[in-house]
Amino acid sequence: MARSRNTEKKIFDAATELFLEKGVDRTSVREIANKAEINLALMNYYFRSKENLFDTIFSSLVKKNSEELIRILNSDLELFEKIEQYVEVYIEMLSENPLLVSFVMAILHRSRERITEMKAISSLYATDQFTKQLLDEAKKGNIRRTDPTHFFVDMLSLIAFPFAIKMLVMDKNNFSEAEFQEFIDERKKRVPKLLLDSLRPCK
Amino acid sequence: MARSRNTEKKIFDAATELFLEKGVDRTSVREIANKAEINLALMNYYFRSKENLFDTIFSSLVKKNSEELIRILNSDLELFEKIEQYVEVYIEMLSENPLLVSFVMAILHRSRERITEMKAISSLYATDQFTKQLLDEAKKGNIRRTDPTHFFVDMLSLIAFPFAIKMLVMDKNNFSEAEFQEFIDERKKRVPKLLLDSLRPCK
DNA sequence: AAAACGTTTTAAACGTCGTTTAAAACGAAA
DNA sequence: TTTCGTTTTAAACGACGTTTAAAACGTTTT
Structure with a gap:
């Protein structure tokens, strides 16, 4: 036992x-x-089967790593601060699990037809609360009007994709592991700045 | 014969x-x-082997689809126009080959150790000419100073990643194939705008 | 036209893969 | 100590990537 x-x-x-x-x-x-x-x-x-073992592991990994991110999205932080924190925590999390992105990418392709059943996967996406916040702030005129679906995809892309092409980036720039890590760390400031600039109604 | x-x-x-x-x-x-x-x-x-057949196919696919993109990067178009054209042509190309991104992602992970040998893969990345153009325009004060490595990774991320998470986006937004295609088409305008705004020295 | 040649195709077999099976080993309760 | 359910084992199944030797084919040579 x-x-x-x-x-x-x-x-x-x-x-x-x-x-x-x-x-x-x-x-x-x-x-x-x-x-x-x-x-x-x-x-x-x-x-039962290798496939079921994989499902179990996948759900566990996604759940473990997405809980904090969802908590941030659903918190009542001010929008800009929320985005900054989300990006930073997300990048930090992926830094500690650098293989996670490729793994999830592979699964999104490999198990395309089963996506809808894999409920764990939905925790990788925007929450209603965050979408609403984006729309509200735009209505109040605090930020430019933006399509929440596009904005969240932009944010996810800028956060996650660099990990998926890690080897390409390292190869082309002759980065060591440490240099790549430095590159990623720089993105913790860069990505929020890029996103917030696109929201600011300055222009 | x-x-x-x-x-x-x-x-x-x-x-x-x-x-x-x-x-x-x-x-x-x-x-x-x-x-x-x-x-x-x-x-x-x-x-010879399944692995070699795969290498042959991979090189052929990458070469066929990256030639026009490299031509654009190396052209003497004005920077902003070049970025607009690159993004649009890239997204259009991926629209016609929607499985290409997942395929390349899988390979970047699967054949991580062999990346350096797979010379085809380098054609997926920025050219020296484009990097130089970014630095020159910044020096001339026409655009904000930006790290070309980061900028190109930003651009690639915003272009390619949405295709990698296609099923996730469709699932969460209840998109049909046609609606996802529409979503992607919108990005042909959105992504260049986001990138150019981040370069403009307005602020 | 037939023989000889290199090229292309075939069927059968190899060891490894994921999975199933029936029986053996084990630990707790009677 | 026997019983009984749980856990572990070794052996076998069909399907996988790959190799093999021989058959079939098309050309060239006699």
Whole structure:
């Protein structure tokens, strides 16, 4: 009984690491079993199938990493401050899990047809509260009118995409790991500035 | 002889379609052989391995689709006009090949270690000419000073990422295919405006 | 026209993949 | 100590990417 929980966790942890590193389809069950030091058939015993193990891990990863972000979106912070904080926390989170973006991208393509069922995924998107805030501030004349759908996609793109093309950026600029990290850190200031400038009614 | 070229092309075309649609790792060689109506072993005869077939297809796709973009970056168009044209042509190109972004993303993760060898991939990035133009215009005071590396990553992100999260955007906004296409079309105007506003020295 | 040649195609087999199976080993309750 | 449900094991299944040797084909040569 204590043994079983332990086994389940060993499988979960080993698979998580391998899935993030090599991708689901390039990780074999025998590899997971080796890393977790368990018998091959135990993966199916505890998780029914590799696909179901993947779903479990994916939901867990998304949930763990998106909770704070949703909390920020739904907070009653002033709009500009909220955007600044959201971007910074998001980039910081991805810095600590640099493989997460590629992983999610791969899943969005790989499991395209199943997206609607994967409820975890919706926590990656804008909340109604944030959308409403954008519309309200525009109505009050505090910011330029902007399509919330576009604005949120802009924000997500500027935050996440650089991680997806990390290797391309490193290769073309001859960045070391540390230099790439520095580049990413710079974006914590740059991206909010770009977004807020586009909202400011100055012009 | 005529037969052989034909066979090679049939394999290439069938595999291209399947790789884009299902991803490399979820496409079996037997599936390719069926679709191309050729014997299983001919894939290895003409392309040595599935991995090599994939490399060939990837290079061909990237080359075919990036040539015009590079031509624009290296043209002597005025900076703002160049950015407008680059964004519009890029988005239009991705609209016609909506699976390309996910495919390239998957490859950037899947073949991370081989990126440097895959020379085709460098054509996805900024040219020296464009970088120089950004620096020159800033020096002349025509635009705000900006880090060309960041600026190009911003631009790429705003162009490409929405295609990568297509299913997420469609799901959350209840978009039909046509509505998503409309959303993308709007970005042809929106993205250049956002980028140019961030460069204008108005403030 | 037949023989000889290199090119192209074929069917069968290899080891590895995800998954299933039936039985063995185990731990707690009787 | 026996019983019983839970956990683990080894072996096997069909499908995967790849290799092989031989068959079929089209050209060139005699």
